[in-house]
Amino acid sequence: xxxWKPRSHEDVIFYPGRQETEEYVYTPGIHGKQFAEALIxxxxxxxxxxxKFIVPPTTxxxxxxxxxxxxxDTEWTVQYYTEVYRDLYGNxxxxxxxxxxxxxxxxxxxxxxxxxxxxxxxxxxxxxxxFKPEEERRGxxxxxxxxxxx
Amino acid sequence: xxxxxxxxxGFYGFKPSVPELSFRELVFEAARRAYAEAGIDPRKDIAxxxxxxxxxxxxxxxxxEFAPEPLGGVLRPTFTVAGDLLQGIAQAYMMIKTGxxxxxxxxxxxxxxxxxxxxxxxxxxxxxxxxxxxxPPNPLFMAGIDAQAYMMEAGASEExxxxxxxxNRNNGIDNPRASYSSTITLDDVISSGYYMKPIKxxxxxxxxxxxxxxxxxxxxxxxxxxxxxxWVKGIGWSTExxxxxxxxxxxxxxxxxxxxxxxxxxxSGLNLTDMDSIEIEDRFTYLEPLFLDEIGxxxxxxxxxxxxxGDLDKNAHMPVNMSGGSQSIGVLxxxxxxxxxxxxxxxxxxxxxxxxxxxxxxxxxSWRGPPTYTTSVLILSR
Numbered sequence: 001x002x003x004w005k006p007r008s009h010e011d012v013i014f015y016p017g018r019q020e021t022e023e024y025v026y027t028p029g030i031h032g033k034q035f036a037e038a039l040i041x042x043x044x045x046x047x048x049x050x051x052k053f054i055v056p057p058t059t060x061x062x063x064x065x066x067x068x069x070x071x072x073d074t075e076w077t078v079q080y081y082t083e084v085y086r087d088l089y090g091n092x093x094x095x096x097x098x099x100x101x102x103x104x105x106x107x108x109x110x111x112x113x114x115x116x117x118x119x120x121x122x123x124x125x126x127x128x129x130x131f132k133p134e135e136e137r138r139g140x141x142x143x144x145x146x147x148x149x150x
Numbered sequence: 151x152x153x154x155x156x157x158x159x160g161f162y163g164f165k166p167s168v169p170e171l172s173f174r175e176l177v178f179e180a181a182r183r184a185y186a187e188a189g190i191d192p193r194k195d196i197a198x199x200x201x202x203x204x205x206x207x208x209x210x211x212x213x214x215e216f217a218p219e220p221l222g223g224v225l226r227p228t229f230t231v232a233g234d235l236l237q238g239i240a241q242a243y244m245m246i247k248t249g250x251x252x253x254x255x256x257x258x259x260x261x262x263x264x265x266x267x268x269x270x271x272x273x274x275x276x277x278x279x280x281x282x283x284x285x286p287p288n289p290l291f292m293a294g295i296d297a298q299a300y301m302m303e304a305g306a307s308e309e310x311x312x313x314x315x316x317x318n319r320n321n322g323i324d325n326p327r328a329s330y331s332s333t334i335t336l337d338d339v340i341s342s343g344y345y346m347k348p349i350k351x352x353x354x355x356x357x358x359x360x361x362x363x364x365x366x367x368x369x370x371x372x373x374x375x376x377x378x379x380x381w382v383k384g385i386g387w388s389t390e391x392x393x394x395x396x397x398x399x400x401x402x403x404x405x406x407x408x409x410x411x412x413x414x415x416x417x418s419g420l421n422l423t424d425m426d427s428i429e430i431e432d433r434f435t436y437l438e439p440l441f442l443d444e445i446g447x448x449x450x451x452x453x454x455x456x457x458x459x460g461d462l463d464k465n466a467h468m469p470v471n472m473s474g475g476s477q478s479i480g481v482l483x484x485x486x487x488x489x490x491x492x493x494x495x496x497x498x499x500x501x502x503x504x505x506x507x508x509x510x511x512x513x514x515x516s517w518r519g520p521p522t523y524t525t526s527v528l529i530l531s532r
Binding site: 002108 | 280290291345393
């Protein structure tokens with residue numbers, strides 16, 4: 001019967017469904033736990049792999065060796081950015097949202113986050129993280145509200 | 151080891167929405183057409199079946215269990231590849247090379263119109279520790295960052311990127327599978343507003359429903375079924391990292407494309423200048439010159455000049471995306487590379503009405519799209 005095709009919308013029905021994943025937990029792992037604990041203290045951890053410093057940290061280095069977690073203790077700058085005007089469905093956002101890639105000077109990798117609303121993004125802009133009040137931090141990346149120039 | 155050829159291809163759909171058929175029926179329609187072209191009976195002739203799909207696109211857990219039926223593969227060796235169709239072609243190629251399988255079918259499909267929460271599914275692809283919790287307003291935002299980085303590296307302007315949209319959307323006008331083709335001008339693109347800076351609204355491809363099926367065979371078997379097979383001369387694929395570690399990623403580059411191309415060219419004994427047609431990733435416009443730079447093993451920005459001078463146009467010696475590309479055809483989830491392989495296959499067979507000249511050799515490159523960095527490159531010859 002597949003030579004027959006429905007010719008009007010009335011011949012088509014749809015069954016509503018739900019996505020398969022409603023809720024689950026994600027185990028942050030050894031490095032993830034320490035990263036989370038550091039965020040609560042207002043610190044950002046990266047990792048040392050041989051003579052390289054990389055952020056964000058993972059348990060494994062690019063050369064497949066084990067990394068050592070260390071605090072990022074240098075200044076951060078905006079490496080690249082984009083201004084998002086529409087969501088994936090094509091809906092216009094009320095205001096464009098600036099997503100930035102921030103990188104500590106001399107480090108590899110970087111974090112992706114928000115620039116403080118109202119600030120004009122610029123490559124090379126020196127920025128620092130603005131954390132939520134300590135009692136509101138949960139050890140997740142949104143413990144940082146946004147990054148601001150200084 | 152036997153050479154490997156494509157002896158049949160079938161497709162169905164290629165519209166922003168195909169509401170009358172289920173995804174399984176889409177696959178069945180495409181499969182039946184592919185088997186008819188190859189002149190084979192899947193229940194007797196095909197030794198193995200590969201379906202390229204992701205559970206999250208289907209809204210069904212363990213969706214591979216749904217793969218055998220519409221392909222004619224029940225109670226036969228069937229497996230899924232959670233990746234782009236070209237990755238499935240690579241598996242089929244290797245199976246045939248072993249000599250244990252003489253005919254293998256590869257399928258992929260998109261029923262993106264069934265997905266009511268596509269943005270949320272893309273969000274689930276973001277690293278749960280370092281990114282997802284931020285709920286970026288558009289989970290494809292990395293394309294904006296890469297586009298900006300590419301423009302800086304390549305010395306490209308926003309107008310250069312807009313040229314890709316103009317070229318490809320106009321190219322698609324003669325292609326019946328190109329729903330998003332249009333006779334747009336540079337002004338139309340420039341004035342369409344930003345999607346994510348520097349990418350304009352008319353530089354981001356739409357999404358499409360459709361299914362594609364290919365039948366691959368060993369050289370000995372291929373010659374029994376067809377006089378003009380399309381030979382798989384080389385294939386390569388490469389994956390970079392997820393979104394939890396940027397240390398492997400060079401912004402504005404697609405190293406995985408370069409690595410995949412190196413592998414494919416080495417295997418084929420051909421190089422870029424041998425290609426009469428190139429079908430490469432362009433779901434965002436900056437990707438076309440970027441992919442051409444990478445697969446051509448060129449310096450970054452080399453392709454921008456070719457774009458400006460019209461050397462990538464449909465009537466040029468080495469046209470790029472003469473089918474209209476994803477700008478015209480749209481994004482078909484894991485079937486995106488398959489849609490482009492279909493165009494290259496039809497061009498090589500002389501069945502693509504829009505082609506300007508005979509195609510002897512063609513290159514297809516696919517990318518799984520943000521937030522992934524997986525690329526496949528396939529080289530085909532008549």
